[in-house]
Amino acid sequence: MQSRMLPKYYLSQEIFDREQAKIFRKVWLFAGLSSLVSENNAFITRKIAGIPVVIQNFKGELKAFENVCLHRSAPLQQGFCGRRALVCPYHAWSYDENGSIKHIPDCDALYRFSDAEKQSLKLREFGLKQVGTLLFINLSDDPMPLEAQFSPKFIELLTDSSNQYDTEVMVTTWHAKFNWKLVYENLRDLNHVRYIHPKSLGQALKFQKHESDIFVDEAADPLADLSPQGLRTEMRRFSHAGAEDAEYAQSRQYAWMSMVEPWQGVHGYYNWLAYPNLHIASGTGGYSFSIENHIPVSPGETDVEIYYFTAKKKQAYATSHQVLLTHMHYSKKVVGEDIAILEAVQSTLHHHASIPRQGAYETQNRLVERWYTTLMETDHEI
Numbered sequence: 001m002q003s004r005m006l007p008k009y010y011l012s013q014e015i016f017d018r019e020q021a022k023i024f025r026k027v028w029l030f031a032g033l034s035s036l037v038s039e040n041n042a043f044i045t046r047k048i049a050g051i052p053v054v055i056q057n058f059k060g061e062l063k064a065f066e067n068v069c070l071h072r073s074a075p076l077q078q079g080f081c082g083r084r085a086l087v088c089p090y091h092a093w094s095y096d097e098n099g100s101i102k103h104i105p106d107c108d109a110l111y112r113f114s115d116a117e118k119q120s121l122k123l124r125e126f127g128l129k130q131v132g133t134l135l136f137i138n139l140s141d142d143p144m145p146l147e148a149q150f151s152p153k154f155i156e157l158l159t160d161s162s163n164q165y166d167t168e169v170m171v172t173t174w175h176a177k178f179n180w181k182l183v184y185e186n187l188r189d190l191n192h193v194r195y196i197h198p199k200s201l202g203q204a205l206k207f208q209k210h211e212s213d214i215f216v217d218e219a220a221d222p223l224a225d226l227s228p229q230g231l232r233t234e235m236r237r238f239s240h241a242g243a244e245d246a247e248y249a250q251s252r253q254y255a256w257m258s259m260v261e262p263w264q265g266v267h268g269y270y271n272w273l274a275y276p277n278l279h280i281a282s283g284t285g286g287y288s289f290s291i292e293n294h295i296p297v298s299p300g301e302t303d304v305e306i307y308y309f310t311a312k313k314k315q316a317y318a319t320s321h322q323v324l325l326t327h328m329h330y331s332k333k334v335v336g337e338d339i340a341i342l343e344a345v346q347s348t349l350h351h352h353a354s355i356p357r358q359g360a361y362e363t364q365n366r367l368v369e370r371w372y373t374t375l376m377e378t379d380h381e382i
C-alpha cells in the first residue's frame with residue numbers, strides 16, 4: 001500500500017506552519033509536571049508551537065501565560081524552571097494571578113498611564129489542565145474539552161499512573177535533525193525494535209503483532225465525517241495506553257526497586273501514546289518511567305525532551321540520583337539508536353523522493369496519515 005505521506009509533509013515550511021496552526025495551537029499539549037511548580041512562585045517556561053509560555057504558581061493556583069512582558073516584550077521568566085515572582089527583569093513591571101498589572105514602578109512619573117489604560121493591560125492566558133501530576137496546555141482561544149482529545153479511560157490511566165510518579169526528576173533534551181512525525185511513526189512501529197535496538201530494548205521486547213485486515217481496509221477509505229466533532233473523534237483513536245502486544249522478558253530486579261512503591265498491576269513494558277507528541281513508558285513494570293515530549297522546531301528539527309523518574313519513593317535513599325542517571329544512560333542508548341535512524345531517513349528526503357510503501361502492520365500510522373492529510377489539504381478544522 002502506498003503511504004499518503006508526500007515528502008513535502010516533512011520538508012516544507014508552509015506545511016510546518018499549517019501544522020502549528022491546525023494541530024499544535026488547537027490540541028492539549030504536555031507542558032510539564034506539577035511537581036516542578038508545587039511551591040508559591042515556582043515556574044516553568046516552555047516554547048510551545050512557537051509561543052513562549054510560563055506556567056506559574058500563585059499561592060497554590062497554577063496559571064499559564066504568554067511569557068512576554070506587555071511593556072517592551074522581555075521574557076518575564078527565564079530558564080527551564082525556578083522560583084521567582086512574576087516580575088519582568090527589564091523594568092520591573094509585576095503581574096498578578098489574572099495576568100493583570102500588579103505594579104509598575106514610578107508609573108505616574110515615568111509612564112503617565114491613565115487608570116483605564118493600566119487596567120486594560122493583561123497578559124495572554126492559556127488553558128491549563130492537570131491530569132494527575134501531568135500539566136497540559138492549550139493555546140487556542142476556545143480550547144476543546146480534554147475529553148474530546150483523550151478517551152475517559154486514557155485520562156483515567158494517565159491520572160492514576162502519574163499520581164504514582166516520584167517528585168525527583170531528571171530532564172534532558174536532544175536536538176534532533178528530523179521532522180517530528182518520524183517519531184510518532186516510529187513509536188507506532190514495533191517491528192523496528194529488533195533491528196534498531198538488538199542489544200538494548202530488543203533484548204526484552206519481542207514484537208509479535210499482526211494487525212487485523214479490517215483496519216487496513218478502513219484506512220484505505222477517505223474519512224467519512226469531516227466535521228470538527230468527527231475529526232476530533234478520529235484523533236482520539238491515536239492516543240492509547242496499555243501493555244504492547246509483544247512478548248516482554250521481565251527485566252532484572254534491581255536493589256532500588258525495594259525502595260519505591262510501583263504503579264500497581266503492570267507487568268513488563270507499558271506505555272501511553274498521546275497524540276501528537278507525548279510518549280510515556282515504563283519498561284520496569286511500573287517501578288520507573290520516562291516521559292518523551294517531541295517538540296517540533298522546524299520542518300527538519302525536533303527537540304526530544306525526556307524526563308526520568310521512578311515510582312514514589314517509600315522514603316528518601318542515598319543513591320536515588322544515581323538510579324536516575326543510570327536510567328538516563330540506558331535511555332541515551334535506546335533513544336540514540338532511534339534518533340540515528342530517523343535522522344538518516346530525514347536526510348534521504350527531497351521534494352521528488354519516492355512515496356513510502358507500507359504493509360498491513362502499519363495500520364495505526366495509516367489511520368493517522370489519513371486524518372493528517374485531510375487536515376492539511378482541506379479547510380476542515382478540529
Ligand code: FES
Pocket residue numbers: 069070071072073074088089090091092093
Ligand atoms: S520590558 Fe518588561 S518592564 Fe519593560
Ligand SMILES: [Fe+2]
Pocket residue numbers: 186192193196197334338
Ligand atoms: Fe525505537
